[in-house]
Amino acid sequence: xxxxxxxxxxxxxxxxxxxxxxxxxxxxxxxxxxxxxxxxxxxxxxxxxxxxxxxxxxxxxxxxxxxxxxxxxxxxxxxxxxxxxxxxxxxxxxxxxxxxxxxxxxxxxxxxxxxxxxxxxxxxxxxxxxxxxxxxxxxxxxxxxxxxxxxxxxxxxxxxxxxxxxxxxxxxxxxxxxxxxxxxxxxxxxxxxxxxxxxxxxxxxxxxxxxxxxxxxxxxxxxxxxxxxxxxxxxxxxxxxxxxxxxxxxx
Amino acid sequence: xxxxxxxxxxxxxxxxxxxxxxxxxxxxxxxxxxxxxxxxxxxxxxxxxxxxxxxxxxxxxxxxxxxxxxxxxxxxxxxxxxxxxxxxxxxxxxxxxxxxxxxxxxxxxxxxxxxxxxxxxxxxxxxxxxxxxxxxxxxxxxxxxxxxxxxxxxxxxxxxxxxxxxxxxxxxxxxxxxxxxxxxxxxxxxxxxxxxx
Numbered sequence: 001x002x003x004x005x006x007x008x009x010x011x012x013x014x015x016x017x018x019x020x021x022x023x024x025x026x027x028x029x030x031x032x033x034x035x036x037x038x039x040x041x042x043x044x045x046x047x048x049x050x051x052x053x054x055x056x057x058x059x060x061x062x063x064x065x066x067x068x069x070x071x072x073x074x075x076x077x078x079x080x081x082x083x084x085x086x087x088x089x090x091x092x093x094x095x096x097x098x099x100x101x102x103x104x105x106x107x108x109x110x111x112x113x114x115x116x117x118x119x120x121x122x123x124x125x126x127x128x129x130x131x132x133x134x135x136x137x138x139x140x141x142x143x144x145x146x147x148x149x150x151x152x153x154x155x156x157x158x159x160x161x162x163x164x165x166x167x168x169x170x171x172x173x174x175x176x177x178x179x180x181x182x183x184x185x186x187x188x189x190x191x192x193x194x195x196x197x198x199x200x201x202x203x204x205x206x207x208x209x210x211x212x213x214x215x216x217x218x219x220x221x222x223x224x225x226x227x228x229x230x231x232x233x234x235x236x237x238x239x240x241x242x243x244x245x246x247x248x249x250x251x
Numbered sequence: 252x253x254x255x256x257x258x259x260x261x262x263x264x265x266x267x268x269x270x271x272x273x274x275x276x277x278x279x280x281x282x283x284x285x286x287x288x289x290x291x292x293x294x295x296x297x298x299x300x301x302x303x304x305x306x307x308x309x310x311x312x313x314x315x316x317x318x319x320x321x322x323x324x325x326x327x328x329x330x331x332x333x334x335x336x337x338x339x340x341x342x343x344x345x346x347x348x349x350x351x352x353x354x355x356x357x358x359x360x361x362x363x364x365x366x367x368x369x370x371x372x373x374x375x376x377x378x379x380x381x382x383x384x385x386x387x388x389x390x391x392x393x394x395x396x397x398x399x400x401x402x403x404x405x406x407x408x409x410x411x412x413x414x415x416x417x418x419x420x421x422x423x424x425x426x427x428x429x430x431x432x433x434x435x436x437x438x439x440x441x442x443x444x445x446x447x448x
Binding site (some may be wrong): 001003005040045070071074075076093094095121122123124166192196197220221250251 | 262263265266269270272273298299300358363364365366367368369370371372373390392393394395396410411430432433434435436438439
């Protein structure tokens with residue numbers, strides 16, 4: 001039976017992870033490879049690396065980093081952040097990334113999703129959406145949540161899936177950082193009406209929140225960052241908890 | 252030991268090379284007939300679309316080279332499907348080592364099925380040297396929209412709506428639908444078992 005996935009997300013700047021405390025079993029919590037390999041060993045099902053570097057050298061730094069990750073990490077990983085062309089994606093996949101995620105660039109040029117799916121296959125194209133609930137609906141935000149659009153998250157997700165996106169990574173800005181739980185309603189809406197996996201992100205604060213997002217909202221995967229980086233929840237304990245609650249997970 | 256990884260127009264080849272590297276084995280990515288035929292082990296990986304992949308292989312006569320290999324061969328994902336007889340993906344005649352049909356997952360009417368299947372699923376009914384020290388129900392990472400039906404060569408089963416072949420084996424040909432190169436320790440064990448054949 002296909003299992004629900006737990007996905008730690010690592011923010012990368014200039015080749016280093018931005019958040020995180022020191023872990024006893026690794027030398028350098030700032031090293032994305034060490035931290036990624038540790039999560040893999042603990043039972044993470046996939047990893048997401050989000051590059052927030054804004055310098056001109058970022059592309060070269062990122063592709064070198066992706067190669068180092070691919071050499072050392074034995075589970076699938078997605079790379080996102082500032083990807084805006086077929087060539088960007090080609091370089092990252094050639095470097096060893098399993099999937100890439102696109103966000104603002106795809107919204108501004110939706111044909112990019114068609115091109116990427118045709119060139120590389122839907123299975124490696126993750127569409128990331130940042131969304132905020134206001135005035136009765138969930139709207140798409142761009143540029144890391146700084147720019148509002150008049151488009152509803154569900155409509156954009158559906159269009160992107162029709163164009164070939166293979167997975168949706170949905171981040172609720174209302175929930176992100178609150179530790180009050182995932183946005184169950186919009187996650188459920190996407191998961192029940194789209195025939196691609198939905199990764200829920202934003203709001204994880206305790207283990208019950210993961211049960212809720214898998215059982216109530218029927219998310220296929222759940223992504224979190226700080227609760228893992230600050231060891232508030234450890235992956236083996238989370239998996240045991242989910243298993244005990246009847247959620248199908250991998251050990 | 253020489254391990255050849257067949258180079259063609261399909262993705263994910265680098266990941267296989269890195270997985271071998273983690274096991275201390277140097278895999279050569281090549282489409283050279285001599286190099287493939289003289290290797291001790293041959294890995295036929297791939298993520299992609301069946302008809303364009305077959306066309307590419309045929310243009311370079313790699314389909315004949317692969318069919319004639321005598322040493323252990325490991326097909327992975329699309330590589331496994333191309334070793335079958337026929338794929339529904341754009342109605343493609345494949346290499347035909349395994350007398351097995353490759354079909355597309357069908358969503359039951361009442362239930363919306365997510366295609367491709369993406370994620371970790373368990374493998375059961377394991378009976379191949381590939382799975383030595385791999386426990387029954389071990390989890391493997393799958394990404395696919397088409398599956399090989401159950402048949403005489405099935406040596407592992409997975410369920411996604413229906414039971415299908417997670418692995419096939421016939422003579423010197425071994426094949427897995429999942430990605431052992433991305434399936435943590437259990438996947439590495441399968442690659443290691445293959446290299447130890």
